[in-house]
Amino acid sequence: MHIVTIEEMRELEAQAERQHGLTSPILMQHAGSSAADIFMAQLLPHHSINDLEVLFLIGPGNNGGDGMVMAEHLVKAGALVSYYAWKQHKLTVRGQDIDERHTSEELESVLQSADYVVDALLGTGTSRPLSDDMRALLERVKREGEQRPELRIVAIDLPSGVNADTGEVDPGTLKADMTITLACPKLGFFFFPAREYIGELHVGSIGLPTDLESHLQTEMLNQGFCRSYIPHRPLNSNKGTFGKVMLFCGSAAYPGSAYLAGSASGRVGAGLITLAVTEKTLPIYASSLHEATFAILPEGPTSELNRGKTHERTQALSDHLPGYRALLMGPGLGQSSETRETILQVLEYLRSEPTEKRPHLVIDADGLNNLSALEHWWTFLPEGTIITPHPGEMSRLCKGQKVSGGSIDRLALAREKAQEWQVTLVLKGACTIIAHPDGRVRLNWKANAALATAGTGDVLAGVVTGFLAQGLAPFDAASLAVYIHSSAGERVSAELGNAGLLASDLLPHLPRVMRDIKHNAYRPGSDITERYEGK
Numbered sequence: 001m002h003i004v005t006i007e008e009m010r011e012l013e014a015q016a017e018r019q020h021g022l023t024s025p026i027l028m029q030h031a032g033s034s035a036a037d038i039f040m041a042q043l044l045p046h047h048s049i050n051d052l053e054v055l056f057l058i059g060p061g062n063n064g065g066d067g068m069v070m071a072e073h074l075v076k077a078g079a080l081v082s083y084y085a086w087k088q089h090k091l092t093v094r095g096q097d098i099d100e101r102h103t104s105e106e107l108e109s110v111l112q113s114a115d116y117v118v119d120a121l122l123g124t125g126t127s128r129p130l131s132d133d134m135r136a137l138l139e140r141v142k143r144e145g146e147q148r149p150e151l152r153i154v155a156i157d158l159p160s161g162v163n164a165d166t167g168e169v170d171p172g173t174l175k176a177d178m179t180i181t182l183a184c185p186k187l188g189f190f191f192f193p194a195r196e197y198i199g200e201l202h203v204g205s206i207g208l209p210t211d212l213e214s215h216l217q218t219e220m221l222n223q224g225f226c227r228s229y230i231p232h233r234p235l236n237s238n239k240g241t242f243g244k245v246m247l248f249c250g251s252a253a254y255p256g257s258a259y260l261a262g263s264a265s266g267r268v269g270a271g272l273i274t275l276a277v278t279e280k281t282l283p284i285y286a287s288s289l290h291e292a293t294f295a296i297l298p299e300g301p302t303s304e305l306n307r308g309k310t311h312e313r314t315q316a317l318s319d320h321l322p323g324y325r326a327l328l329m330g331p332g333l334g335q336s337s338e339t340r341e342t343i344l345q346v347l348e349y350l351r352s353e354p355t356e357k358r359p360h361l362v363i364d365a366d367g368l369n370n371l372s373a374l375e376h377w378w379t380f381l382p383e384g385t386i387i388t389p390h391p392g393e394m395s396r397l398c399k400g401q402k403v404s405g406g407s408i409d410r411l412a413l414a415r416e417k418a419q420e421w422q423v424t425l426v427l428k429g430a431c432t433i434i435a436h437p438d439g440r441v442r443l444n445w446k447a448n449a450a451l452a453t454a455g456t457g458d459v460l461a462g463v464v465t466g467f468l469a470q471g472l473a474p475f476d477a478a479s480l481a482v483y484i485h486s487s488a489g490e491r492v493s494a495e496l497g498n499a500g501l502l503a504s505d506l507l508p509h510l511p512r513v514m515r516d517i518k519h520n521a522y523r524p525g526s527d528i529t530e531r532y533e534g535k
């Protein structure tokens, strides 16, 4: 599913007319009809379209036009529809025009009895801050919603006042319970504060031929995408079929990260997990991760005098690597100078091996922290590396440049740095960004505060590595991992709510999410599914 800027959306519409004769009124008929279908398909279980009271707020442009077409469809389906044309200050209640002198009191009364308010005031044509009277109207609806939480707000294309490019939001904007966006999700939805205003996201069709979209470079992760990448499991398989994962992670102070990452690789189907550990840390892992095998490394050097030990360590690790398809390096390693040296030596070893003979590499957490202390650190990476920084780590990798957790600036930065560093870059956050070195980008929709807890990043790193081991290309492994990881979070939240998740809770849900997505049986809470192309 492609994501568009306002400019790209306009260009798609212009091309639809030029190449296929799809004029604006034709597109609008599609849009309103599709929005009505989605609306009716998503009614709450206790709602029936018959006698449902729906108030449409109609704006002066095409967004208002979409609203009018949708309203006509709902009338035909049996709903009790009223609409208020904002610019003309004109109210029509169930087909009857209200005398202008009574508009305000009648509007008040319609609002008080409405089950739904549909916000079709402004869409992508918003050109300035909302006018005061529009803000006052939206404020009144907001207050009604506070008094009657059962009142549902549905936005057409976007909640009026959201900047569809940047994710900025006008102070008057109403938070939607559901947004039915048209043709493609808009870029701004994936950034804050807009993300908080969208509610459940559904994508309606305006009848655009899909070939018009093929040049677009920004995509949204969804089930359709994931289904096609979940690794096939032939009956005639053995553990070698699904790849071996090596983890150079964890230390006495941070043992949990290797456990979480290793378990996660196994839970998404990797054939064999090996942890590179020292004699000292072996007992910790041997007692917690029974299925893993171990590569025993010598302890690190204790002083400058026995620095050669780092080489022994690297040698022991690289001796184990032939036959491994994926290597995760970093979580929980710590940041001693000898760890940094070992990391550099491992990178040197990987660069010296032919690509088909060495494992694909994922670097996370302390792997990145150690590298970021070095000038031009990215020149040390072997080709095809995936890095998975959170905003703090990203900031360190960018020599202290500020990196936001959720604003639009993240996107340009991720795109630019994936190209400059020639890596697949997973910039974590509430809506994680996955950037390919060729400029393509995928965005994750599933924000979930339950995931904001220590260790969930280790799980993600393990999932990425597990998919790499099963033969996925780096960009696809990273994308699939982000979606499966956040879907597992969504499943835990369905039970626990948005607090109290422990990273290890995700582990048993990873395979369940994969199974359900594969069989088209995954029913997420607030996921956009596919574009609705009609019944």
Ligand SMILES: NC(=O)C1=CN([C@@H]2O[C@H](COP(=O)(O)OP(=O)(O)OC[C@H]3O[C@@H](n4cnc5c(N)ncnc54)[C@H](OP(=O)(O)O)[C@@H]3O)[C@@H](O)[C@H]2O)[C@@H](O)CC1
Pocket (backbone or CB within 6 Å): 013, 023, 024, 025, 027, 028, 031, 059, 060, 061, 062, 063, 064, 066, 121, 122, 123, 124, 125, 126, 127, 128, 129, 130, 131, 134, 156, 157, 158, 182, 206
């Ligand atoms: N084109 C197509 O083919 C298709 C378009 N589609 C639909 O159209 C939407 C885009 O339509 P659009 O371009 O007409 O813009 P829209 O958002 O309705 O608003 C423009 C109007 O609002 C006004 N206005 C602006 N800012 C304002 C403010 N702050 N406060 C008050 N007024 C303000 C502005 O007035 P002006 O600036 O001219 O004074 C103008 O009159 C898009 O989101 C989708 O829903 C789909 O159906 C698919 C086919």
Ligand SMILES: Nc1ncnc2c1ncn2[C@@H]1O[C@H](COP(=O)(O)OP(=O)(O)O)[C@@H](O)[C@H]1O
Pocket (backbone or CB within 6 Å): 365, 389, 390, 428, 429, 430, 431, 432, 446, 447, 448, 449, 450, 451, 452, 453, 454, 455, 456, 457, 458, 459, 460, 486
């Ligand atoms: N509000 C949120 N919504 C969705 N995902 C989140 C949210 N907060 C954190 N996450 C996800 O949780 C993980 C946290 O990773 P990270 O910060 O590296 O944690 P740690 O290093 O403690 O494991 C990332 O995958 C991130 O995208």
Ligand SMILES: [K+]
Pocket (backbone or CB within 6 Å): 063, 119, 120, 121, 122, 123, 155, 156, 157, 158, 159, 160
């Ligand atoms: K709108």
